[in-house]
Amino acid sequence: MRFSSVLAIVGATYLRSVYAISGKSYTGWDCCKPGCAWKSNLGKGVTGIPMVCDINNNELANGFNLDSGCKSGGKAYLCDDYSPTPVSDNTTYGFVTMAGNTNCCKCFQITWTSGAARGKTLIAQVVNNFEATDSLKSNDIVILTPGGGSGGNDGGCRSQYGTNWGDSGGGLTKGADCANLPQNLQGGCYWRFNWAKGAINTWNIDYKQISCPSRLTNISGCSA
Structure with missing residues (x-):
């Protein structure tokens, strides 16, 4: 093997080790005001500041000043525009x-390395945050997915839509149940089962x- 070829292989391996982060993918949708929409988290x-909506999914110009709908009397909710959108069989x-x-408004290229979506890619922007736990590690990523589970914040969707859907930890387990969601959220719910072909939770991912892209910043209103 030529010396230059060896260098190319070593260089490619080094770049992957530096830039690729490994973790697991999960889903979530608690209807609460996204954490990055608080100025103190930016x-x-x-x-800019991530978009926040009222109870009817209308954008709020002053959403960063309002309490989350997860709290009693809160007026700020997660916008339905944050639902995932596929653009091809392999990219969403x-x-x-x-x-x-620290990652608020940054963007990442996420590739599944296990599960039914293995080899598929999600181009995503961070608009929310969580505290790492024993079950949800610091390198894991929660994809905003309607019907994906409310986590510990079951008050948001109850306030906005009158109910939660599925298990709090993983949400719905089959695509047919997406029909129980409001029509504006059904597309994002079906995405998980039709595009990713499964529940997504605990599948392995690499990301950098x-x-x-403007496709995301035009929705969120922020960039980093």
Whole structure:
């Protein structure tokens, strides 16, 4: 083997080790105001504040100042525009939740390495955050997916839609149950079962940070 070829292989391996982060994918949709929409969670270099909606999914110009709909009397909710949108059999655009607040408004290329979606890619922007736990690690990613589970915040969807759907930890387990969601959320719910071909939870992923595409920043209103 030529020396230059060896260098190319070593270089490619080094780049993967530096830039690829491994974790697991999960789903979630608690209808609450996204964590990155609080100004205190936005770091240096962030432009704009993630979009927040009222109870009818109308964008709120002052959403960053309002309490989350998860709280009694709160007026700010997760917008239905944050649902995942497939653009081909192998690529989807969407929004995600990551640990801490250092990744707010950053974008990532996420590729599944196990599960029915193995080899498929999600181009996603971070608009929400969570605290790492024993079951949800700091390198894991929660994809905002209607019917994907409310986690510990079951008050948001009850306030906005009158109910939650499926198990709090993983949400619905079969695509047919997506018909029980409001019509504006059904497409994002069916996405999981029709495009990803399964429940997604605990599937292995590799991901790396990328420049945010306008397709996502035009929805969220922020970039980093």
